[in-house]
Amino acid sequence: MTKAVLTTKVDPTYDDRPEERYHFPRTYLRQVEAAVRDWIVYYEPRRTTGDVLSKGGRQAYFATARIDGIIPDPSRADHFYALVSGYLEFERAVPFRENFGTYERALTKEDGSTNKGAFGRAVRNMTDEEYDLILMAGYSHTLGLAPRQRPIGDVPEEIHPGFGETAQAPYEVDRRIVEQLVSRPFRDRAFSAAVKTAYADTCAMTGLRIINGGGRSEVQAAHVRPVADRGPDAVSNGVALSSTVHWMFDRGLLSVDENYDLLIAKSTAPDTLSRLLVPERKLRLPERPELWPAQTYLDYHRRQVFKG
Known part of the structure; x- marks a missing residue:
């Protein structure tokens, strides 16, 4: 077993549904087979669609599974699906290159430039x-390594009690993080x-945005399809x-139409x-x-929870 990076676009060319499956051609079968029963990270490239002129992608890692x-x-013919579980999005998208270099060593040449050949592969194994x-x-x-990122000018969310000040990447590796991925x-x-x-940090139904004295948001994250009913931990x-x-939404007093x-x-x-x-009675949505x-x-x- 080995870890891998799987590349998927905002509007994928292939039949990807990252929280459930990854669609790929035989070209990458060996790399994906090596990662079966192991963890992967999803990467969003610069191109958002199959059009070679498209752009706007974050060029960042955004989830694991x-x-x-x-x-x-x-x-x-000659195409496959990798079936995934344990999907969990990152709290912040991680650029492939930060101030210390690339997270994947194979993406950087000895002279410090980007290895475009390696970077162009949609599936890459990693350590x-x-x-x-x-x-x-x-x-x-x-x-607990850093405050949560907020829009510029906002009060940063406090670090979890018991942890130190913000760490600068690259972090000292702690293998226990992988064990925590299955922890509820x-x-x-x-x-x-x-x-x-x-x-x-804004309630999508009331428009309220409350930050307490410690810099912590009072808004809560609700699953639309409950985890108990196989709902994924995806922002979507x-x-x-x-x-x-949130209480009313979970109990079916409120819902959202198509x-x-x-x-x-x-x-x-x-x-x-x-x-x-x-007042507009419409869910306030994220920018992306x-x-x-x-x-x-x-x-x-609407079918299983809403009581309307």
Whole structure:
């Protein structure tokens, strides 16, 4: 087993759904096979689509997952699906190159320039140490290494009690981070940080944004499709809500339609609920469309949770 980097675009050319599967041609079969039953990181390139002129991608690692197995694509010869589990987005996207260099050593030549041949491969195997460094950069707040990143001018979120000051990458590798990836408390903290950042610490249904005296956001991260019902820890399965609205959303008093309009279960919700919601009665969404609640999860919430 070995770790790997899997490249996927915002609007993928292949049939990728990162929280569930990764679609790839036979060219990369050996590299993906080497990572079966091990962890990978997802990388978003500069190009956002298959168009060679497209741009705007973050050129950053954005999530991790575990490859459970590989199956052939039944409709396309010489193509395969890597089936994944344990998907968890980073609380911050990690650039492939930071001030100390690249996280993947193979991406840098001896003269310090980028190895474009290696960089151009959509699947790349990597060492445990390289993987751990990316995770520590991606989950630095969850691990207590740094305040959570906020828009410029905002008060930084306090570091978790018991940890020291902000660490400068590259971090000292701590192998225990991999063990924490399957821990529910760790995953909840990482998911919460990623969702809060995507929604700029603002409740998507009330428009309220409250930061307490310690610099901590009062908004909460809600799963649209619950984890207990196989909902992933993906920002596209999350929404930032104030505590009261979060409680109502989880109990089906509130939901969201396919146009992101707010739905109220009028037979069970209190009459005063409408006063709490934004006047336009429309979910306030993150800037990046790929972080908006996915239709498949919203549909599940309306069918299985909503009491309207």
